[in-house]
Amino acid sequence: MATARPGRQVRLVAAEQGWAGRFQAMGSPCEVLVDGGSKANAAALTALVSAEAWRIEDKFSRYLDGNIIHSINTAAGKPVEVDTETGNLLDFAATLFEISDGRFDISSGVLRAVWTFDGSDRIPSQEAIDAVLDRVGWQRAAWSGGCLTLEPGMEIDLGGIGKEYAVDRCTSLAGDASAIPAMINFGGDLAVTGPPRSRSAWKVGIEGPAADSADRLVKLRQGALATSGDARRFLLRDGVRYSHILDPTTGWPIPDAPSSVTVAADTCTQAGMMSTLAMLKGPDAESFLAAQELLSWCRR
């Protein structure tokens, strides 16, 4: 059913050292790099991975009607009972809300109604911000016993977790399905099932620590890499640059946020969340990352 959507197709090409299966999901180009083995094996892995990615997209995309997110966001103050997988994601979001002092908030998406990061100088008025801020705040949600109740007008969006979660799910499925090492890369958030056989490590290019520095090469044998931030999404007014990372506690962009943060961690979910948490630290992103003792790159 999932694969029946228009535009959903996979392409398998011979890569330098094996196969590359490509498809589009969650608004990103997705790739399954398989380190050798047969074409049939690579095709099977790509089919498995793309099906899982599309399943997650269909289930959790806030742009689609009829899924669990749509049910929650249109419940108008009524409780919604959720399945185990959705519940696990909500538990995870609740933990992130706690450890980020309320800055990582899956209910902050409605702020996008007033903020559009298109490089222009259109800063919304404080009144407009205050109006949407009334509908933001995970602390106002009632989440217990598999039931989620949002205040009317509130919405949730799992977009900040979904892609990394999908990468980890797909990596785990691919690792179980085949002993041939593979790298699962969804728009730059990636994980590997193990070290490659044909060379010493998977090589991933990332942007250097400074905006004008050259790309860096990371050798990954095990684990994952994820990047938060987008140097092209910002607002500029009176010489002040507003990043697209919004602070749900104020309704304003996080001041002095890095333009992007890349983190290497055991799983893509950890890497992605750690990079987002670092962005939310604003000027303290570097010291926060240093305290985590993870390999990371902070780009300003």
Place this chain on the structure above:
Amino acid sequence: MAAVPSAAADVGVTDMTASARKNERSVTATLAAATCALLGTTAVTPVDAREEPKWDFNTSLLYYGEDEGRVMDASFKSIIRRLFADDRSLTLGLTVDALTGATPSGAIRQDGPQSFTRPSGSSAYTERAGELPLDDTFKDTRVALTAGWQQPAGEMGLLSVGLSASKEYDYLHTGVNASYAHDFNNRNTTVSAGFAFASDSIEPVGGAPAPFTSMLDVGDTSNRAGDQDKDVLDVVFGVSQVLSKNLLVQVNYSLSQSDGYLNNPYKVLSVVDGITGDTLPRTPGINGGPSGEFLFESRPDERTQHSLYTQAKYFMNGKVLDASYRYMTDDWEIDSHTLDVRYRWPLGETRYIEPHLRYYTQTEAEFYRLSIDDSAPLPQFASADYRLGNFDAITAGVKYGWKTRNDNDMSIRVEWYTQSGTVPTQQLIGNQVLRDNYPDLNALIVQFSYRFSR
């Protein structure tokens, strides 16, 4: 409540900062636990990622000093490596050596003082009675440049090509080299082949003396010829094999073929009386000159060396035992054995100590002579160069290395080198039996190295 004393307030602030820092660290643990719950996993293989540096700088300063005022070398070496995508790299090297001191000329000791014409032919010097004659004009600066390019060739191959050049006052070297290494067997076996070709030209101070001509008086250059040259071709074949996760072994065979001018233009042999073994006296010219008969050495113009090298590296919990043995034999009849052992011992995470012991022994070249017997026919070739004699050498030392705060590597190495040799007894004539004929050598080596990547 009374105002909080400022000292207490300071403590409060400090405590908050420390606890904030602690909280930041605990984020990792909380996130790891939440992720495990989300993904339904219990054990996660830890991340193994490292950033490939783009630049690698390796710089060292070396002091080499022989005792009794002999050779001293102060050397600066810098190697810069630029890494590109797809495992390609460019390596540039610069070495500058400043050499000073004196080196044995090949002439034997005498009971009286001896005088010699300097290699330049423009002045003379005198060696005191009973002393080993040293040529004290040894002074040179050497600049060497190397450039190398390395890149993968196919999935399992690695190709390296390089150029080298060095210039001393009296010597110019130019060379090319190339090698190819191929991995097999899940990269547990590497087979390699390589060659190096050098074309060198020698422009001795005052011109190259014709072999077996006499050392002449100051100002007399009638036995001097122009510049000389030689070619050296080296070919190496090697196999390295990972035998277990702890043991790596390597075997190399190399062949070296030298052609051309292989003499040392500054080395002489004393011509001695067949009974007494003393140098035949000679009257120096009016502007000075040799006080005895000395002949410039004569070596064959070809040399073929074969060497077999084996190395084993054993890794045990961060400790590394590295042992190697080399056997070399050549058609000059020099056979040598080298045994080298290093043991790297980590001291905590960032420091190590590495003792090093090396033993070397060689037999003398077939044409090695302490002196030329005036009463016997002149041999085809002869050299009194102590480096072609029969000798043993021991190098013993220790290296201490540490990582700096910014993850750069530093090390200091201190080593003692001692060399002692013997002249075959059948070569000793008359009074030579009573003299100390082989110039023993002791040297101190101190090296400081600094390496950083970015």
